[in-house]
Amino acid sequence: PVNFLEVEGNQGLVAAVFGILFSSLCMLVLDKDPLPLIASSSQHNRGNYWKIMALLYYPAFYYPLIACAMSRHQAGYFIGCLLSWCHCVVCIWQKVDCPQSPKIYRYYSLLSDVPLILCLVVLSIWYPVLLVNSFTQEKAAAKEVMCCSFFRIHLGMALLKGSWGKPLCPHYVPFLCGSGKVSVLLRAQKYLRSYIYTPQEGACPPLHMAFSTHRAVEKQVALLLLVAFIPNIQIVRAGMTKEITVLLVQFGVIPSENAGVTAVPVCYLTVCYICSLVLSCLLTFSMLLRSLVVHRANLKALYRGAVLDVFxxxxxxxxxxxxxxxxxxxxxxxxxxxxFGLLIQQVIFFICTVAFTFLVVIPLHTNWNLPLPCLLPLARPFWLTLVLAVVVQNLLAHFYFLEKRQLQKELTNRRALCVVSYLLFPMNVLVGVLAAGWRMVISALYNVVHFCQLDISLLNRGPVLLPGYRTYCHYLKLEVSQSHPVMKAFCCLLLQLPSPEGQPGLKPTDVEEGEILLKGLMRASKSKQTRTRWWLAYTLLNNPSLLAYRKAVLSDPTANGTQPCSARP
Amino acid sequence: PVNFLEVEGNQGLVAAVFGILFSSLCMLVLDKDPLPLIASSSQHNRGNYWKIMALLYYPAFYYPLIACAMSRHQAGYFIGCLLSWCHCVVCIWQKVDCPQSPKIYRYYSLLSDVPLILCLVVLSIWYPVLLVNSFTQEKAAAKEVMCCSFFRIHLGMALLKGSWGKPLCPHYVPFLCGSGKVSVLLRAQKYLRSYIYTPQEGACPPLHMAFSTHRAVEKQVALLLLVAFIPNIQIVRAGMTKEITVLLVQFGVIPSENAGVTAVPVCYLTVCYICSLVLSCLLTFSMLLRSLVVHRANLKALYRGAVLDVFxxxxxxxxxxxxxxxxxxxxxxxxxxxxFGLLIQQVIFFICTVAFTFLVVIPLHTNWNLPLPCLLPLARPFWLTLVLAVVVQNLLAHFYFLEKRQLQKELTNRRALCVVSYLLFPMNVLVGVLAAGWRMVISALYNVVHFCQLDISLLNRGPVLLPGYRTYCHYLKLEVSQSHPVMKAFCCLLLQLPSPEGQPGLKPTDVEEGEILLKGLMRASKSKQTRTRWWLAYTLLNNPSLLAYRKAVLSDPTANGTQPCSARP
Known part of the structure; x- marks a missing residue:
């Protein structure tokens, strides 16, 4: 949630503040004493009320950190510097003073504060940089002009030429459903590329907001990870005494004569936990990247007016x-x-890796008696029969039931086909049970992996609005309606008009750029009404004195800005 | 899997035989002695091989029952009568002789054979009826002619007039995504109707095959239910001794002074089991009905040539x-x-109903100390806060951030909006966690409920072919390509042509009907090539002597029949 019209906001700064907020929220939920100065009340009820208070207290407490940047003034930047340094020093000093706590794990309090401190460090570096930049005023002004002109020329042109290409529909996977003559390698490449977010020169700025939000979220995920990781490992290490070994012996994984060797399963469990954590983090990260790609494609499509391609x-x-x-x-x-998605993924992957380790890896490694390889040979003729049934059906279909006739295959031996499908019915039911299991596993995995992607509805009925997808749709709607690049370029031009107070006005190059943009628009727009509107805007832009004779509507950038939406290329 | 071109096959009979096959498969999987005369071998391996043998033995054993009906001859019907009576008498006599068995439950063997005996009874009634019908030859012939003429006129016309309407796309739910002005009641009615299979006069016969398959499946599900139901209830009754009560006491559901009262939880568990079973059966049944509706709609669409509407x-x-x-x-x-779907549904619903009963119903009923109502008041201010946050956001959005300007709502107070969304960030994260849980529950429930519907892919990426969906797509393809109603009507006409052996040929009314059909086709078909083809077919039909001068292609009903597919109305 950054200001829509801010062209080049300090996105990193905002993301850092949101990171601070999220890590304090995490601590608030887990800790008993949510507010810093109030001692822990013995009553559970009182603690609950304090927690609710803390939900409002922390945003207000860190608000000055973000407000200083929003003022866009040297004094604001200076106060920001002081505030962030204060926060940072206090926080670090507090932790250095008493690094240990009697909580879940000795260093838990220290480690859970690491992300908070990191964010504060980022802030306390960012503010001085902003302050220094604001002193060298020219540079900043030049940057602003450059940014504005970038909007005007690059974006407007790209948009109107339609060079942004087709939208990337989230419901369409070229790799898996295309049946054309494109080679598999190319399709796979295309599919993989749809998961990797490559910054595009022409499309980056309007996405900065979404990107920063996502970046903040990713950072927060990493923080959560840190917070969740250490105590869990400690719990695993601490709890892995003889009880677990006894349990494993009871389940028949470890023979009782090996019961003394407790170190091996403990070590394996830790490895499993780390593996599943890394895997789920990587997956979540790639899904967030993917949703960035989809979001950019959706934005572009909506800028072009292609509403039906997205919704x-x-x-x-x-x-x-x-x-x-x-x-x-x-x-x-x-x-x-x-x-939530990371948590679910973590749990499921942990169970899967533990099962895999204890059923396959450990038995192979240590020659313990193993449940799985004991079961496999018993069922081997059964599996062979099923495979054989499928192979026989394929062979029969190929050589006996199909006949080539004038380049087309035709069905023959219909009666035999019916008889064979009757005779193989029980076999096929068993094959079907396997397929059903496979279907369940695939759909469950798909849903778990894509859980954090708000831009897809998890149900196969596209239009049904699941909680997350509904939020995304509305967000996209508002984002497009309020930050259309053409509107932004228009607002830039209006803001840079020579104001009556004698401030530095428009330079000749800027006017030329504006003209280039508007002529491009003229060429691109076809409907008469749109052309008339754009001529009017162009006239008013070059003759600001006429503004007084117009209705008040056009002088308001907001009311104006939404008009270009109707100028579809 | 019935013969494609059989116009009015004995679908009920085929379904009954498949039911017998499925119930013997169930017994085969659960029993130790799969084959009737071979005693149970002590070795597990040997038993496995016998099971595989039994997979092939049972279809072959019951094959005569279905083969007698396929011969369409009096002698076949007579032998079918004898066979089905024999099977039925032997099966019933065996069960009356020794109704009890030392298995899971005393009457398990008897009850698991009930579906088998029911199917056999159906068969032993069906065959005599067929035999009697075949003696009154006229009636049967009349029926065949009627059926044929039905095909010719009703189906052909309906198809060509396009009166079958649009296909029911499985990805589209009018109730949930339509934003038009249709009243909610009407849309709900339409949505509910899409779940109820109403037999249509014009569309029933080509669907009989699918219907009979589904009907057989439904019957088999009911059988499975019976087989699974009784032993489970027995297990629950038998296992519900003091151990469970002790467990409940440990979980704090029952206070220890009430530990003597064991009857109540046992009774509740049984009720839960029955409720969840009934619920899952009803759901599966309605989903199967729904998939029948979808299948009919898909078939109609494909008959009309609208491939893109379905795939x-x-x-x-x-x-x-x-x-x-x-x-x-x-x-x-x-x-x-x-x-598989029924099993998953049963497990999930059982867990849910048990949780509901022990957390809500029993505490309310018996005033035991309850985990849920103990937890609720503690968290009540927390829930209130979240509700309040959502309400405040809605109110602010309505009264403060939106402004009516020329009939359109416009955004105002942008800076305040940013500040508010920053301040409410922690609250919204907690609301988001609830929404995420809701999303997970909804998508899991949707997938579980729709698991048995092969005609929808459970992933939201329509084109990706999950195991079940892929099978359905191919099945639909083959079904449409081999049993197009126009092709069937054409085959009827060809079969009724006066043959050179002097058998009773075409009656004048039949010719008229054929002419009506073909003229209807002529009127409906627009492309020149199609019209030429149909004229050719019509000429050949009325002048069979010309057939000798044609290429061999047209004389083959299969090669012919696929041509009407190109005659889109």
């Missing part, structure tokens, strides 16, 4: 109450969904 | 090896998936 039915891209609420809560929903 | 990309509707294998295994896959 399944026509929607009005105007702000509404619901859309506004969804926009406000999008960043937090993305955070919550990512955490 | 997401163009497919060639011609038999291939893969399609043939899938067609052979479709019925068994549907059976296996239904069983």
């Amino acid at each position: 399944c039915h026509a929607r009005v891209l105007r702000p509404s109450q619901q859309a506004l609420v969804c926009w406000m809560s999008f960043a937090s929903f993305q955070t919550a969904f990512t955490c | 997401c990309h163009a497919r060639v509707l011609r038999p291939s090896q893969q399609a043939l294998v899938c067609w052979m295994s479709f019925a068994s896959f549907q059976t296996a998936f239904t069983c």
